[in-house]
């Protein structure tokens with residue numbers, strides 16, 4: 001099995017030592033930096049936005065994986081692309097014209113991702129598979145770091161993998177929320193290829209080692 005991509009979530013970082021945290025990411029085996037944007041409306045929390053994106057873009061050598069938990073993503077796509085996003089995930093539940101939104105993200109030169117809340121079925125993606133580079137399966141209800149993993153996610157990932165295969169899609173499957181060493185192997189076996197990890201990385205005694213351990217988890 002190929003090694004998974006690891007996307008540490010900045011939300012769990014120590015913001016008093018942001019430069020040190022980003023240096024750790026640069027040194028580590030992380031593949032992306034996951035950047036959670038919350039607007040206090042789509043989710044019951046507010047995180048951070050463009051000023052921090054500027055810092056991350058300047059200091060972080062890993063591609064920025066931007067997760068927009070906001071009600072009106074279309075308004076801000078250009079700004080996130082300009083701000084250095086490599087991947088932009090919009091929420092399925094926030095998009096009235098998903099095909100148009102995904103097409104626009106690609107036109108901006110970014111990879112297009114759709115995030116699905118735990119209750120959202122995968123079937124709605126069937127008509128946008130050609131516009132999709134990655135699906136972000138939420139394994140918690142979005143809004144906060146440090147929540148417990150929802151086990152049904154494993155079934156959902158397996159169903160999505162099957163749907164992608166059946167349609168000849170090479171879209172990647174990324175999973176976000178409560179991901180740690182104790183569920184990583186099962187997620188990868190179900191079909192995920194990218195693991196977002198906030199608390200299990202940044203709250204670990206040795207975050208760089210935590211990233212390495214996730215990357216090289218025994219998948220058998």
Ligand code: DX5
Pocket residue numbers: 009010011012034036067140141142143144145146147176177178179196197198199200
């Ligand atoms: C939750 C965010 C996640 C969060 C994950 O709404 O989208 O990216 O930072 O944090 P952990 O890994 O602690 O669940």
Ligand code: ZN
Pocket residue numbers: 009034035036067176196
């Ligand atoms: Zn996220």
